[in-house]
Each structure stands twice: as C-alpha cells, then as structure tokens.
Amino acid sequence: MKRIAIFTPGGVSSGGKRIHVPSLTNIVARLSGKFEISVYSLDSGSERERVAQCGAAVVKYVSAKHDSRSLHKALSLVSAFLVDNSRRRFDLLHGFWGLPSGLLVVLLGKALRIPSLVSLLGGETADLPTIGYGNLARKPTRLLTEWTFRNANSLHVLTKFQNCQLQRLGYNRRNIQVIPIGADESFRNPARDRRPTPPYRFLHVGSLVRVKDQKTLLRAFRQIAQKVQAELRIIGPDYLGGEVQQFVKELGIDHLVSFFGHLPHVRLPDQYRWADVMLHTSLHEAQGVVLAEAAASGVVIAGTNVGLIHDLGNERGISVEPGKDAELASLVVDALQNEKRYFDLASKSAQWASEHTLQWTVQELAAWYLDFLETKG
Template sequence: MKIALVVPGGVDRSGSERVIPCLLWLIERLVRSGDEVHVFALGQEPRPGRWQLLGAEVRNAGARPRRLRTLAGLLAEHRRGRFGIVHAFWAGAPGVAAAAFARLTHVPLIVSLPGGDLIALPEIDYGLQLTRRGRFWTCFTLSTAAQITVRSEWMRAEAAVIGVEATCIPIGVALDRWPLRPPQRRGAGQQLRLLHVANLNRVKDQETLLQAMVRLRERGVAFRLDMIGLDTLGGAVQRRCTALGLDDHVVFHGFMPHAEMRPWFEQADLLVMSSRHETGPVTAIEAGVVGVPTVGTAVGLIADWAPDAAISVLVGDGAGLGTAIEQLAEDEDARMLLAYGAQEAARHQDADLTTMQFRRLYAELAA
C-alpha cells in the first residue's frame, strides 16, 4: 500500500539526531512489510528538503506556509500514484494539512493524538483547546478523520469525555533495537538510582518531581536522580533544584541522543515521571523492557499499568510521589514484582504489534 505519514518532525536525515524513535520504528517496519512510505514533515529543517530514510521518502516543508507546502506535496505525489491512506501524527498543523488533503482526494485519514490536542491547561499555557483557533483546527481535523487513535486507555477515556471516539493503539518499542533484559535485584544498602527522561517543561512538571526528592531526603533515603532531556525553561528547574538543596542528589544531563540512553536505563532502579498530562510515555515502555518499573503521576500508560506494572499517584502530589518511591526503596521484593509486571506489559506492546495494528487499520479503511 502507498502510505502518507504527516508529522511535525522527528525524521532527521541523520536518523539519530532530532528524531522520534518510535516513529522511525514504525516507518522501518512498514517499509519492511512491503509498503511504499512517504513522510511529509512540516518543520524538520528550516528550509524545504527531501531525503531517503529507512527506505521511505521524506519531504520537509520547512519554510512558511508549511501547511500549504505540505498539502501541495501530498497532492503532487498523489497525482503520481494514489495514496491508500494518509496518517497524521497530531491534530495540529500536521493534522490540518492531512485533513485538507483527505477532503480534496477522499483518501481515508487516520489521526494519532499525542495528548495535548484535546485539553486546555491555562495555568501552564498548554493544550490546543486553549484558543478559538486551536479548537477550530482540531475540530476540522478530527471531523475529517476516518479513525482517531491514542496511545493509552487512559487517553481514550479522556477523549470520550469530550465526545471524541478513539481507538487505543500503544506506540511500542522495537525489541530488536531495544532488547529485553531481565530485572536486576538491587543490592542491600545500595543507593537508590532514579531516572527521569523528559524535556524540562511545565507539562512534565519537574517541580512536583523535585518536591518528591525533597521528601526522600527528609526521610533519609540514599538516592541519586539522573535527569535526561532538553531544557526548554532556561535553567529554571536547575535553579529550583539548587534552592531546594538537592544539588548533591540530582544530576542534569541535558539532551542525549536516544542511542546513548540505554546504559542509563539499565543502571536505574526506578523510572520516575511527574507529568501533568501524558498519553504515553514511551519511556515507561523502554524502562519496562529493561526490567525497570515506573513510579509516576496517574496519566497515560502509567495509569493504565497501575497497580501491577507501575505505581501511580495524583497529578501534582510531590509528597505522594516521594512516599511511593520510598516504599519501593524499602521493599525490594515489591520493586522486583513490579519490574516483572512492567516488563510483561512492555513486551506485549512492542513496535511489531504497533505496526501490525496500524497496517490492519490501513487495510480496513482503504478497502
């Protein structure tokens, strides 16, 4: 089948920098299955460009007007050979361009939502539903879609509350690239190693995470927290960490290519997440694959997996998050049981299953 994937970015020509690994895993598997894949990126590079990636043709709109450039590229390629399906990732700019194309050509549209499309969090200026323009374009995209998908049952339920019917298809990990590793028992008296993988921003809510670390310090837990992710807040989280007296416990590593992250997952005892909203995160699946359980706020996959494969607490509850971590620090048998549960959940949501589910959906809609 000839497939158009419309994405904001994440498909850099390097294949390693500025990429979304789970998107690359999907592209690779679609091509391997014999599909003809064309990727339309709105903002991968500042200038228009075209390159091959994992057997797919990538076109980058680059310069404004990006949505119109993307639409023109879709129509031009469609004239060379009809697309069987168009699949947009996000209801924002990629979804708008894909929806316009679908309306003009009657090619079935699938929209996969990352989470922020359907919500409004004015206190942190997050969500497409905050503005009239955002609500209009989201409605335009979703009303055109033949199918809407989300990554977690929690997100599917959230969508249903506002009248959006969606199908849950988790975005899994490529086990040939990120192989299974049995959970490792933590030695007696060993320092607790915590890992947080997320960009530093207000929706990931690192303030709540730091409050949890304060709780651990006050309770006398020996721990180290490694934080990996791009800083979008100009050092605010680091300054807050210093103000709370946590510099001896917390290490900021900044952005790190995905290929370099595996050792950090393997040496961790727990992945800790504090998001205010989330449809994944994929990092919980990656951690589960290497036998590391997640403790986090009750959103996305973390809410789905709790209590057997993850521990969840209320959003914004730093003390509760700290207490949950402390309990696992003191009960290694409970942590190991959670680790095996996380690995079982993660290996049943791998990239092969993701691709199979999407291909089945493509075939149904194209027919």
C-alpha cells in the same frame, strides 16, 4: 503495494544532524517494508536536502527558501503532495499529531476522497490554560482540533487515558484505535534481577518544560532522600533557562541531582540499566514512550496518573494524582523497602513491555491500515 501518505510537523528522519523522534522514525522505516510510504514533513530542509530516505519510505521536507510562517510551509508541502498524488493516487492519508498534520490530511482527504487517519501523539486532548499547554486550552486550536476529531475517518490514540479524555469530550466513536508505542528491542533487559540497594538510583528522562512538572518530581525526590539514601539523574534538553537547576539548589539537593542534558537515543539503554526507579510527574502525557523503555529495562515506574502510567495501573507502577509529591514519595519508599512489592512492580511492567514492543506497534498499525482499506475498499 498500497500507497500511504504521512504528514508530520517533523520528527521523521534518517538521522544525521536533523532532529527526529526515534520511535516514529523506526515505525515509518518498518512500515515502509509493508506499504509504499511517502512522508511530507513541515520540518525545513536545505536546498540540497529536501528529500531523504527512512527505510524504504521517501521523506520530503519543506524547502528552506520558504519562510517560517506555518501557512506558507503547509502550502509548499501540499503542493508537493498534490504533484505526487496526480502521478499515482494514494490509498490512505495519515497525520502525525492533530495540528497541523491531522487537520491537513482531513482537508485533503475530503477534497480528494481519500480516507484520512489521524494519530494523537501529544497535547490534543489536553486543557491546561495555566501553563498554556494543550490544543484545548485556546479557542482557535480547540475548534480546529475538535473539527479534526469529528471529521477524520479514524483516530489513533496511544493510551486508554487519551481515549477516556476523548469520551469526556463526547467523542465515543467506535473507530478509535488504542495502540501504544512500544520500546525498541535494544531496551529489553531480561537478565535484570538485582536487588536495589542504597544509594537508590532514580532516573528522569524528559525535556525540561512546564507540562513535565519537574518541580513536583524534585519535591518528591527530596522527601525520598530524607528517608533513604538516593541519587537522581535528569536527562533531557532544558527549555526553561536553568529554572529547574535553580530549584534543585533552593531545595538543597544539588549534591544528589545530576543533569545530563540531551543524550542520543542510543545511549539511553545504559541509563535505564543503571536506574532502580523511573520518576515521571507530568501534568499530561499522551503516553510517555520513555516509560515503555523503562518498563522494558526492568525499572520500576513511579509518577502521576496520566498517559501510560494511568494505563499500567497500580499493579504495574506507582501512581498518584498530579502534584501529589508527598504521597508519591511515601509510596516509592514503601516499595523500595518491600522487596516483593518492588520486584512485582518491575516484573509486571516488564511483562507489559514484552507484549507491547515497537515491532508489535508496527504490526498493529499495519493491521489498522489494512482493516481500514478493506472496509473502505
């Protein structure tokens, strides 16, 4: 069985109190049935919890005794990896996110002559200096990120949107894999065929942060609510200190908007089944896994032309350029008042989701590994 070392800043865990990204955790667990996988996580573990299981994969965390400085944490993790590699050599190195994990695997790969693969899972191709978002927004991270782009043996992006951004930057490599992260099978809702009726149910799932641009979403929702009866649920942790909630009050729509905060992933399927429309108005997305989950649940997707919404196109979703709240509101109301248009959108995005499940993602990643190993072997 081929050995794969995965480096990640966090997000991969067997659960419990540790913060994790459910889709990545599930992907690693399923891949561990096909490969011998060791995960090296910059997430700090207690002295009693420095090693955990994720499926058959072994997850190693940075010791809690190390301080929070990134260099010290990275060196601790590299040391653990080198010990493991000296016992039995790894066949592939895979970095989740460009920095610091992607940079680490490329450096280690060059030093040890092991192929390095990097998955771009966030803001690696983003350049939004006005909100301080994106690897390309600051010179130091831009230089490190672009060096990683050039020197990784292969890159993995989640959407054609990301690939277009790479091409605009001059990276026209043949070995860029476009593999979106599909929804877990628990989100599939094949029986959904109800016609939406007022009050129309809107849902937004995402952290309250600048790049998600919830103010555009709320402006659009207010205009929708002026034309049809509507209510909105917002699910996700707040990193803006109540700013979004205050904006809701300023818009005079606080009686129509409910904030749920963070919800466990297992509770999200019920929220998607409740909703008629998923609103998502980010300034940038690598993908937006919540959009794949909404599509699998039969919810109409509406938002800005980034990430997965860009890839779905106007036949499978409603899209506008970032910041265009009035245009978005008008298109959403038109779809709600046109039953054929609404069901066409829902059925076509659900079809996409049925063809791009989480298991499909695992199979595509496994094929990427194997093709690369055979090419290099």
